[in-house]
Amino acid sequence: MKRHLISAADLTRDDAVLILDTAEEMARVADRPIKKLPTLRGRTICNLFFEDSTRTRISFEAAEKRLSADVINFAAKGSSVSKGESLKDTAQTLEAMGVDAVVIRHGASGAPYRLANSGWIDAPVINAGDGTHQHPTQALLDAFTMRRRLVGRDAGLGKDLAGRRITIVGDILHSRVARSNVDLLHTLGAEVTLVAPPTLVPVGVETWPCEVSYSLDEVLPKSDAVMMLRVQRERMNAAFFPTEREYSRRYGLDAARMARMPEHAVVMHPGPMVRGMEITAEVADSDRCTVVEQVANGVSVRMAVLYLLLGGSEPAVTAPSRTEETK
Amino acid sequence: MSKILIRGAKVLGGEAQDVLIDGETIAATGADLSADGATVIEAAGQVLLPGLVDLHTHLREPGREDSETVLTGTRAAASGGYTAVFAMANTFPVADTAGVVEQVYRLGKESGYCDVQPIGAVTIGLEGKKLSELGAMHESAARVTVFSDDGKCVDDAVIMRRALEYVKAFGGVIAQHAQEPRLTEGAQMNEGIVSAELGLGGWPAVAEESIIARDVLLAEHVGSRVHICHLSTAGSVEIVRWAKSRGIDVTAEVTPHHLLLTDELVRSYNPVYKVNPPLRTERDVMALREALADGTIDIVATDHAPHPHEDKDCEWAAAAMGMVGLETALSVVQQTMVETGLLDWAGVAERMSFAPARIGGLSHRHGRPVSAGEPANLTLVDTSYRGVVDPAGFASRSRNTPYEGRELPGRVTHTFLRGRTTVVDGKLA
Numbered sequence: 001m002k003r004h005l006i007s008a009a010d011l012t013r014d015d016a017v018l019i020l021d022t023a024e025e026m027a028r029v030a031d032r033p034i035k036k037l038p039t040l041r042g043r044t045i046c047n048l049f050f051e052d053s054t055r056t057r058i059s060f061e062a063a064e065k066r067l068s069a070d071v072i073n074f075a076a077k078g079s080s081v082s083k084g085e086s087l088k089d090t091a092q093t094l095e096a097m098g099v100d101a102v103v104i105r106h107g108a109s110g111a112p113y114r115l116a117n118s119g120w121i122d123a124p125v126i127n128a129g130d131g132t133h134q135h136p137t138q139a140l141l142d143a144f145t146m147r148r149r150l151v152g153r154d155a156g157l158g159k160d161l162a163g164r165r166i167t168i169v170g171d172i173l174h175s176r177v178a179r180s181n182v183d184l185l186h187t188l189g190a191e192v193t194l195v196a197p198p199t200l201v202p203v204g205v206e207t208w209p210c211e212v213s214y215s216l217d218e219v220l221p222k223s224d225a226v227m228m229l230r231v232q233r234e235r236m237n238a239a240f241f242p243t244e245r246e247y248s249r250r251y252g253l254d255a256a257r258m259a260r261m262p263e264h265a266v267v268m269h270p271g272p273m274v275r276g277m278e279i280t281a282e283v284a285d286s287d288r289c290t291v292v293e294q295v296a297n298g299v300s301v302r303m304a305v306l307y308l309l310l311g312g313s314e315p316a317v318t319a320p321s322r323t324e325e326t327k
Numbered sequence: 328m329s330k331i332l333i334r335g336a337k338v339l340g341g342e343a344q345d346v347l348i349d350g351e352t353i354a355a356t357g358a359d360l361s362a363d364g365a366t367v368i369e370a371a372g373q374v375l376l377p378g379l380v381d382l383h384t385h386l387r388e389p390g391r392e393d394s395e396t397v398l399t400g401t402r403a404a405a406s407g408g409y410t411a412v413f414a415m416a417n418t419f420p421v422a423d424t425a426g427v428v429e430q431v432y433r434l435g436k437e438s439g440y441c442d443v444q445p446i447g448a449v450t451i452g453l454e455g456k457k458l459s460e461l462g463a464m465h466e467s468a469a470r471v472t473v474f475s476d477d478g479k480c481v482d483d484a485v486i487m488r489r490a491l492e493y494v495k496a497f498g499g500v501i502a503q504h505a506q507e508p509r510l511t512e513g514a515q516m517n518e519g520i521v522s523a524e525l526g527l528g529g530w531p532a533v534a535e536e537s538i539i540a541r542d543v544l545l546a547e548h549v550g551s552r553v554h555i556c557h558l559s560t561a562g563s564v565e566i567v568r569w570a571k572s573r574g575i576d577v578t579a580e581v582t583p584h585h586l587l588l589t590d591e592l593v594r595s596y597n598p599v600y601k602v603n604p605p606l607r608t609e610r611d612v613m614a615l616r617e618a619l620a621d622g623t624i625d626i627v628a629t630d631h632a633p634h635p636h637e638d639k640d641c642e643w644a645a646a647a648m649g650m651v652g653l654e655t656a657l658s659v660v661q662q663t664m665v666e667t668g669l670l671d672w673a674g675v676a677e678r679m680s681f682a683p684a685r686i687g688g689l690s691h692r693h694g695r696p697v698s699a700g701e702p703a704n705l706t707l708v709d710t711s712y713r714g715v716v717d718p719a720g721f722a723s724r725s726r727n728t729p730y731e732g733r734e735l736p737g738r739v740t741h742t743f744l745r746g747r748t749t750v751v752d753g754k755l756a
């Protein structure tokens with residue numbers, strides 16, 4: 001694996017499968033009464049968040065703590081783009097403090113790449129979402145969720161998603177989740193179709209390793225998983241689509257549409273969901289919807305990524321020691 | 328009066344000749360001129376060009392002296408072989424009054440490295456709302472004839488029309504920064520394959536092309552002269568070609584970086600490649616080279632845009648747009664146009680000296696033939712030189728060059744401003 005995790009495209013098939021397999025091991029820890037491993041004891045990890053995202057931050061923090069790392073949360077709210085030097089300054093402060101890894105969330109595409117490649121800092125950098133560029137751990141947790149549902153928890157070990165048909169619906173243009181998923185799912189052998197109104201598909205998409213369709217109804221019957229992306233209401237004001245109602249009618253997932261999906265197919269959403277717009281409450285609450293699992297899987301996947309990037313030489317998961325059990 | 332004999336230089340890339348400078352003017356050209364009483368510069372193998380003229384330079388003074396001053400900018404210009412530069416109006420305060428343009432003009436005179444011809448803002452404060460006092464700037468000591476809101480587009484069609492009409496009274500020209508503002512909101516780089524992948528806001532080619540199309544039609548309608556700044560797309564070339572074929576009085580410029588670099592470089596997220604208009608695709612680059620060769624694009628202009636280190640040493644989105652260019656322009660043109668066989672040195676002289684002087688109304692003093700009786704504004708180039716660009720050696724106050732570490736051909740060995748050397752053996756005098 002590379003030293004940093006900036007883009008889902010950085011991962012080879014074997015890297016990705018290794019992360020997913022390691023995440024399965026990590027997931028077992030969550031089933032224990034004491035959900036903690038000594039693996040990263042004595043290591044310091046900084047969660048550097050230039051953009052609010054409580055969900056992602058908490059997920060990383062839980063992963064770090066379960067691996068016994070020391071955690072520094074740094075929220076540089078409001079200082080991201082308007083004050084350009086802050087990223088470099090902050091990086092150098094962290095370097096001086098001797099952090100062992102930086103998890104960064106930033107509103108500007110490419111900020112984690114700059115952090116990793118500008119010589120500002122030596123520690124491994126993990127991208128927790130940058131602008132409209134990438135969110136690789138989200139793609140990994142999505143792939144993990146799909147593998148569990150479509151291949152099986154144990155049956156999936158060592159396997160990829162070859163031949164599975166995944167549909168991603170919604171605001172592709174502004175979505176780092178879509179970009180990361182297209183890259184990773186392609187690497188894992190899946191066939192990806194993007195569905196959106198033409199205004200929300202980026203110019204230049206033709207070189208991506210996926211199909212593009214403007215019709216959700218045509219794609220649904222041949223989908224093993226349908227990932228609904230959040231559509232922000234303000235896109236309407238920018239004329240990306242005429243009205244919320246029209247968007248829902250053409251691209252929203254309701255029970256009738258869900259019924260057109262194959263029986264085994266699942267519905268995914270990176271959250272937070274806007275019920276009624278891109279997904280109806282009925283679909284969101286159905287047992288085919290994996291939103292809650294995705295959240296839990298996020299912790300396991302992030303544990304796996306941190307463990308592998310921080311080069312744990314010992315096995316990630318050992319039999320829990322007596323002392324820990326009796327604490 | 329001091330005499331200088333340039334011996335055996337290929338004038339405009341042609342036959343080797345001697346050129347004798349006496350005082351401020353060229354006294355004679357020809358074979359075996361007498362070196363009597365003259366300092367001799369052995370120039371065998373070198374190319375002698377008329378002093379270069381840059382129609383598009385940002386000198387930053389007044390207001391951003393931390394990036395560049397008229398003095399440092401003109402030193403950079405002399406190093407790059409220029410004897411005249413047009414200073415863009417987007418300073419602080421904006422060059423939208425006779426007072427500011429006269430200040431810049433005077434600073435140029437004092438620097439002594441290069442003539443500085445101020446450009447006036449088309450609208451007050453570059454706000455696109457009210458015309459600046461274009462006539463007063465023209466009548467000032469600076470004799471402004473080129474007006475531009477560069478950095479911003481004059482996007483209101485009525486204001487653009489009026490500006491085009493108004494400057495006809497004194498032979499002025501409006502230099503348009505063609506950028507439809509609504510189509511480029513949030514734009515960070517060329518819209519296309521690379522922007523889609525990088526998740527950076529796209530600057531579509533049509534945002535440039537639609538303004539150029541509108542402006543050439545406006546120029547035709549009111550019978551005025553329009554100049555298109557830093558044209559960057561294949562589509563823009565088509566529109567200008569069409570406009571010229573129709574007899575519309577339009578001229579256009581291309582920057583060196585748009586002749587060489589593509590948006591693929593943005594994959595590095597290194598803001599040194601962040602520029603407006605953005606780096607485009609290989610296809611655009613090739614179309615621009617061809618258009619410069621066939622005369623559709625009239626001139627090369629640097630868009631020299633100095634920025635301090637802090638404004639580039641940050642994440643892409645936060646970084647300032649622009650690149651320095653005065654000291655590398657001729658080398659890039661040599662590599663992209665001469666060494667590809669698209670242009671000879673006479674063609675380079677046309678596009679980097681004669682034509683920009685003509686467009687900017689300076690051709691009584693600059694962009695003159697290399698012959699007896701003409702002002703001795705000259706540039707001597709060692710075209711066989713090969714070297715790696717090292718910004719540490721720049722005369723510009725800023726170092727934001729996209730060519731750091733890149734090998735480029737050619738080196739300006741001497742620059743003469745009215746007979747006085749501003750550069751000797753590649754070093755500022």
Ligand SMILES: [Zn+2]
Nearest residue numbers: 415477478630
């Ligand atoms: Zn400019």
